[in-house]
Amino acid sequence: MPAPKPTGRRSLLVTSATLLSLSATAPAALAAPPPGASPTATPPARMSTVGGERLGQPGTQVNLAPGVPVLPKDITARSWIVTDAESGDVLAAHNAHWQLPPASTLKMLFADTLLPRFPRTMEHKVVPSDLAGMGVGSSVVGIKEGRTYNVRDLWLGVFLRSGNDAVHVLSAMNDGVAQTVKDMQAHADELQARDTHVISPDGYDAPGQVSSAYDLSLIARSGLQKKDFRDYCSTVHAKFGDAEIQNTNRLLSGDADVPVYQGIAGVKNGNTTNAGATFTGVAERNGRVLLVTAMNPEKHDHNEVYKETAKLFDWGFRAAGKVNPVGELVPPKSALPSPGASASAGQSAGPHGSGSKPVADATAESGSGGVGIAAAIAGGVLVLLAGGVFLINRRWPLPDLMRRRPRP
Numbered sequence: 001m002p003a004p005k006p007t008g009r010r011s012l013l014v015t016s017a018t019l020l021s022l023s024a025t026a027p028a029a030l031a032a033p034p035p036g037a038s039p040t041a042t043p044p045a046r047m048s049t050v051g052g053e054r055l056g057q058p059g060t061q062v063n064l065a066p067g068v069p070v071l072p073k074d075i076t077a078r079s080w081i082v083t084d085a086e087s088g089d090v091l092a093a094h095n096a097h098w099q100l101p102p103a104s105t106l107k108m109l110f111a112d113t114l115l116p117r118f119p120r121t122m123e124h125k126v127v128p129s130d131l132a133g134m135g136v137g138s139s140v141v142g143i144k145e146g147r148t149y150n151v152r153d154l155w156l157g158v159f160l161r162s163g164n165d166a167v168h169v170l171s172a173m174n175d176g177v178a179q180t181v182k183d184m185q186a187h188a189d190e191l192q193a194r195d196t197h198v199i200s201p202d203g204y205d206a207p208g209q210v211s212s213a214y215d216l217s218l219i220a221r222s223g224l225q226k227k228d229f230r231d232y233c234s235t236v237h238a239k240f241g242d243a244e245i246q247n248t249n250r251l252l253s254g255d256a257d258v259p260v261y262q263g264i265a266g267v268k269n270g271n272t273t274n275a276g277a278t279f280t281g282v283a284e285r286n287g288r289v290l291l292v293t294a295m296n297p298e299k300h301d302h303n304e305v306y307k308e309t310a311k312l313f314d315w316g317f318r319a320a321g322k323v324n325p326v327g328e329l330v331p332p333k334s335a336l337p338s339p340g341a342s343a344s345a346g347q348s349a350g351p352h353g354s355g356s357k358p359v360a361d362a363t364a365e366s367g368s369g370g371v372g373i374a375a376a377i378a379g380g381v382l383v384l385l386a387g388g389v390f391l392i393n394r395r396w397p398l399p400d401l402m403r404r405r406p407r408p
Contacts, residue, residue, distance in 0.1 A: 047097035052327025062092035088329035102211035103270025106203035112223040135204035138164035233266030277305035
């Protein structure tokens with residue numbers, strides 16, 4: 001079993017070239033359920049193995065050993081995952097690939113897909129058709145027909161108030177809901193988020209709309225590479241029209257029974273009748289950045305999803321650097337070496353002098369070779385980027401976060 005990798009943040013310079021990162025992927029994902037299939041009451045016996053064989057197994061996956069803290073006993077989320085946001089290591093997971101309704105955590109995929117398309121200062125006058133088709137009882141930020149909004153305010157409405165009205169206006173700007181759903185699904189496929197099936201861009205309950213704790217962490221990690229995404233998801237208070245809005249992420253804004261979590265920096269919460277409570281959060285402590293996703297706690301206490309997420313964060317920060325990972329977050333398909341680049345890269349010496357093999361796409365067929373692939377690439381690989389050569393040792397560094405601390 002490999003030793004835990006060292007901590008610390010490495011900076012990665014990428015100019016005009018595509019970011020390339022290496023990460024061991026596992027055998028192919030299992031076939032997804034057909035559209036319209038409802039999530040089962042219990043996790044399937046076999047799930048997707050993207051990111052590692054153990055992540056496809058039901059139940060809790062963790063490598064407990066001397067010096068590794070025991071997981072909290074009172075976690076009731078149907079599915080959860082604790083990952084290192086920079087290296088992509090999965091420190092522990094529970095039914096990581098169980099396909100469940102995501103609620104508004106799916107807005108992370110919406111944002112990661114559409115954010116680069118519209119300048120923050122761009123303005124749009126809302127017409128009635130922009131707000132058509134929203135689900136009954138949708139969360140809204142209060143957009144008014146006939147009023148003009150800039151893109152920045154619309155995104156604040158998406159992240160702080162989980163406004164389905166803001167989602168629909170931005171979708172209208174993107175040639176409509178149907179096109180936006182198509183774009184989101186294509187982006188999920190690019191991220192290798194194989195458990196995710198998009199029916200509605202706002203995450204509102206819809207037959208066949210599912211994601212997983214693994215995919216939501218994968219999506220959040222991608223979104224956090226974007227400065228605007230980080231800024232919006234870490235904003236606590238903002239002006240929207242004539243009102244002030246507050247972020248409904250309780251680990252960021254706090255509540256009577258939930259204090260602001262030390263080091264929290266986003267990301268997104270959700271709650272619907274079908275999905276229950278869902279949440280993905282990112283937090284930094286002592287130079288370590290962790291992602292935690294929790295879906296649908298069986299315990300229905302007030303703010304339970306935040307309480308359980310905080311406990312998983314606490315465990316992750318204590319366990320990081322001590323626990324051996326059980327899997328990892330895979331890179332986007334565009335970050336995988338091309339066949340030609342892989343061939344030459346495979347001959348390059350890594351930081352320990354060993355050769356490296358290219359990483360397989362998560363859709364590639366493989367038997368029990370996941371461990372072998374991981375061992376083969378552990379030495380790293382030299383990747384040519386425009387303007388120079390950079391050594392990437394299986395890490396995808398997270399840019400500086402806008403960190404949040406408890407207010408006095």
